[in-house]
Amino acid sequence: MLKELKQKRNTERIILIMLIINYSFMIFSAIKLRWNTWIPTFMLIEAAATIIFYVGSYFEYERRARINTILIMISISIYSIHYGEIGPVIVPLIAQIVLIGFYDIDSLMLYPAITLTVIVFYHAVILQSFTINSVDDVYDILVPIGNSYMILLYVHLWDVRKLRGKKELERVTEELEEAECSKDDFMANVSHEIRTPINSISGMSEIVLRDELLDSTRLNVENIKLSCKRLTTIVDDLIDFSDLRTGKYEINDVKYSIDSTVNDIVNYAYSIKKDKSIEIIVDCSSSIPCELIGDETKIKRVIRNILSNAVKFTSEGCIVIKIGYRRESYGINLSFTIKDTGIGIDKHDMEKIFSSFNQVDSKRNRQEGGLGFGLPIARAIVEQMGGVITVTSEPGVGSEFKVVIPQKVENQEPIISEELDIKANILAYLDMEQFHLMQIRDEYRAAIENMSTNINVPVHLCHNLAEFKRRVGLKQYTHYFISLVEYNEDKSYFNDLAEKNDNVIVVIDRYQEDEIESDKIIKLMKPMYIFPVLMALMGVSNKAGTYIATENFKKFTAPDAHVLVVDDDPVNLKVASGLMKTYEVKTDVAGSGAEALKMIDSELYDIIFLDHMMPDMDGIETFRRLRKKNGFYFKEVPVIALTANTVFGAREMFLEEGFQDFLPKPIEVSALKRVLKTYIPDEKIIMENDITEASMADTPIVTDDTQQEDVLQADDFIDYKQGMIYCGSQENLMEVLQLHYEEGNENWHKIKKAYDDEDWKNYVIFVHGLKSSMKSVGINKLSGMAELLEMAGKEENIDYINKNNEALLSEYSRVIDGLEEIFGCSNEETTADLKETDAAELRRICDEFEDIVYSFDPDQMMQVINELKQYSCNGIALADKLVQIEKKIVNSDYMSAADALKRIIDEITTEGDDHAL
Known part of the structure; x- marks a missing residue:
């Protein structure tokens, strides 16, 4: 334009x-x-x-x-x-x-x-x-006039042709733009769909790895999990690339702790280097403000892309990560410098590295693979955040990327307090000759010197063992730092030194722990940088004796926190409540927006989880009514949107509406943990210092009822392991499936009634709920069928609904029957002590119950239900069918209870008639 x-x-x-x-x-x-x-x-x-x-x-x-x-x-x-x-x-x-x-x-x-x-x-x-008197007059006068008209006509035709060509060009351009948008939307949607099974496979692999396995089996499962991670990275790249092209990529500025960010980046760098002989050297300024405002997730994404590229094209040498800052009027310019000793980049290829689908010198690098998305995405994100990314490189020597991103400052206190007074005197022995590259030696020396200056602790660096022993004999030091190479020079000497001194610290790789013979020696995992070193100096270690550098992996509980979960599906409420138990959070539930608003009037919640699609009053309308209430609490209480619609733009839509955050359903444990940690007040969170992230993972609770587990694993309608991932434990999964069994017939009839009445609005809501609730327990086939029908309902594709609704109900019936085999009792067990009655008597009791309903007397209603529990009809025990009726009476849903009772009795008597035939 x-x-x-x-x-x-x-x-x-x-x-x-x-x-x-x-x-x-x-x-x-x-x-x-x-x-x-x-x-x-x-x-x-x-x-x-x-x-x-x-x-x-x-x-x-x-x-x-x-x-x-x-x-x-x-x-x-x-x-x-x-x-x-x-x-x-x-x-x-x-x-x-x-x-x-x-x-x-x-x-x-x-x-x-x-x-x-x-x-x-x-x-x-x-x-x-x-005047026209001769041929010459015609030539002198009429020819110029005629030519003028001809030129006029030519110019007009020329303009018309140009305009037609312009309009055709605009039309073709518009079609190309639409095709491009369609391609991007398709790529984004497909990528989102691929991500779900990948997460399931990764989660199942994690569960399998917790069990005792043969070494070969464990290796295979670990390879599966690693492949899932790599595939997830590719999918994330596709999604981000598509979002960036279509202008839908948003920067979400929130408060974050820079020390946590640094630790995540360092851990990532170390994890991806694997068995490559690469030294990871970290140099972090101690005076960076501890809390910043920005998009931490996007920043880590950028640095990870650069680190991944550095590791990919560096076979030996080192990768140096430097984190610094510069103060500005708006806050700080946060800088990350990643330097490697890799293959380098030619000058004429320098700009190509930021082009999508491109790897420079692809023949030489083809063994590394990749789509070439990483660096283009990194630059686009940095530029969107108002920053810059630069690169300098020399072929055969290495490359240096520098990222500078403006950030606002939430807390000016530095990450390492200036008031921290550590009484320490360090003697370090690092044999630089073990590194054949001079650059590694120089970078290590510079990093150690900067670390010593930052924490204001003297470090005496020895260059050989003789110098180290001489210094030990001359002076007392508080801490002794060496690496595994130096330890192996004279193991007995360092073991004896550890017996005399509690602070002998060996810096090792994570697979080298068994090479340390003395239990007195403290093992510090690489990479050695300011946070783990500082904790080692302060004497903070875990049970294994390995110093830990961050609280980022600690479990937390919040027993004083109080949350409200709002969802029209009882199963989803059960799943959410079960997941909250991990964090000891007190949880209330509401089955509708109206009920939630009443509960909020009488209780102060720390977080409200609000489902999007609910009948009568949906989540957005409930949210708007909440915010209109008078009072500071109603305006500020964090409200988190819950929805099974995870298509692109859902999160942005909720945030634009005013929700604090967004959680997709089924709820994943990691996502829930993030939300709880972010929005529960800090004073209500209790960190457990001795529990790491590995032990925090939700280990399945083994129950005594192994027969039920065998049935679940053997049945073809449920993916038991996926259900375990989403429900958090076997115990919670069994409870949720029990609830599905109890509510199944009623939900089945809701869908059928909405279909028969052509009530497409509620039909979409019911199949939407079925989609998410079934997926949360691993009943994937039924969930997938419900999802397709939901999409058809939204697109008003009634023909598709008419062709496929019967199949959905049939599959739902099969699921209910399968659950009945698990939770229902056999006829011989349930009818042994029951009174057999006929259809006429049951209908009489049903009419009596309906009369009592209009008197609004719950006690009399329960008496009728208890009476019915004593009966069986056609060999079918009524007690198993009446659980949902009791719940409706307790919830004062009397009319619905009467309808449900009539429907149950009709089913039982009809089934008996069918058997008679």
Whole structure:
């Protein structure tokens, strides 16, 4: 659009210059021929108006073109009227016709056509300046006039053709843009769909790895999990690339702790280097403000992309990570520098690395694979955050990437307190000769010196074992740091030193723990940088004796926290409540928006989890009514949206509405942990210092009922392991499945009734709930069928619903029957001590119950239900069918209880009739 406007502006400028020349010619002629003074004055005013319209950009382009054309035609007409001959007038008129054609507006040719006709009529009829008496007269007069009309026609046709070509180009461009958008949307949607099974496979692999396995089996499962992670990275790249291309990628600025960010980045760098002989060297400034405001997730994404690229193309040597900052008026410029000793990049390839789907020198690098998305995505994200990313490189030497991102400061306190007074004196022995590259030696020395300065602790660096032993004999030090190479030089000496001193610390790789023979020696895992070193100096260690650098992996509980979960599906409420137990959070549940609003009036919750799609009052309407309530609490309480609709834009839609955050259903443990940690007040969170993330994972609770587990694993309608992932434990999964069994018939009839009544709004809501609730327990086939019907309902594709609804209900019936085999009792067990009755008696009791319903007496209703529990009909025990009726009575849902009871009795009697037949 800007390019088109600029092109029109340039065209108008050229036309203006030519018009001014033409006005000057006519003004000069008028003055020379001594015409009335008003004529050149009028033409001068017209010329001035043309200039003013252009310079001031008055009116739009087409209107200015019409005004300028009319003005110049008026001048031409005045000029021709006062000129005694028609010949001299034809030439400037033809010039104006061609000039006006540059406007690319075909209708403008009407004005010079009218002007030419008027001029010819005036000279031929009124002025009679020419007569046709001979062939020469025809040639001298009519040929120029005829040529003028022909030029007029040619210019008009030229404009029409150009406009048609322009419109065709616009049409093709629009189609290409639509195709591009469709491709991006398709890529984004497919990527989102791929992510779900990948997460399931990864989660199942994690569960399997917790069991005792053969070494070969464990290796295979670990390879599966690793492949899932790599595939997840590719999918994330596809999604982000698509979002960045379509302008849908958003930066979400929130408060975060920079020390946690640094630890995550360092751990990532170490994890991806695997068995490569690469040293990870970290140099972090201790004075960076501890809490910043920005998009931490995007920042880590950028740095991880660069680190991944550095590790990919560095076979040996080192990767240096430097984290620093510079204060600015708006906060700080946070900087990350990643330097490697890899293959490097040629100068002419430097810009290519930021182009998508591109790997420079692809033949040499093909063994590393990849789509070439990482660096282009990194630069796009950095630029969107207002930062810059630069690269310097030399082939065969290595590359250096520097990322600078502006961040606001939430807390000015540095990550390492200036008041921290550590009484320590360190003796370190690091044999630099073990590194054949001089760059590794230099970087290690610089990092150690900076660390010593940052924490204000002296470090005496020895270059050989003899110097180390000599210093130990001369002076007492508080801490002794060595690496495994130095330890292996004289194991007995360092073991004896550890017996005499509690602070002998060996820096090792994570697979080298068994090489340390003395239990007295403290093992510090690489990479060695400011946070783990500081904790080692302060004497903070875990049970295994390995120093830990961050609280990022600690489990937490919040027994004083109180949350409300709102969902119309009881199963989803059960799942959410079960997941909250991990964190000891007190949980209330509500089955509708109206119920939630009543509960919020009488209780102060720390977080409200609100389902999106609910009948009567959906989540957004409930949220709006909540925020309209008078009082600070109602305006500020964190509200988290819950929805099974995880298509692109869902999160942005909820955040724009005012929700604090968004959780997709089924709820994943890691996502829930993040939300709870973010929005529960800090004073209510209790960190457990001795529990790491590995032990925090939700280990399945083994129950005594192994028969039920065997049934679940053997059945074909449920993915037991996926259910375990989403429900958090076997115990919670069994409870949720029990609830599905109890509520299944009622939900089945809700869907059928909505379909029979063609109530498509509620039909979509019911199948939407079925989609998420079934997926949360691993009943994937039914969940997938419900999802397709939900999409059809939203698109008003009634034909699809009509063709597939019966299949959905049939599959749902199969699931209910399967659950009955697990939780229901056999007829011999349930009917042994029951009274057999007939259909007439049951209908009589049902009518009695309906009469009591209108009296609104719950006690009498329960008496009728208890009476019915003593009966069986056609060999079917009623007790198993009445659990949902009791719940409705407890919830004061009396009319629904009466309808449900009538439906149950109809089913039992109908089933008996079928058997009789």
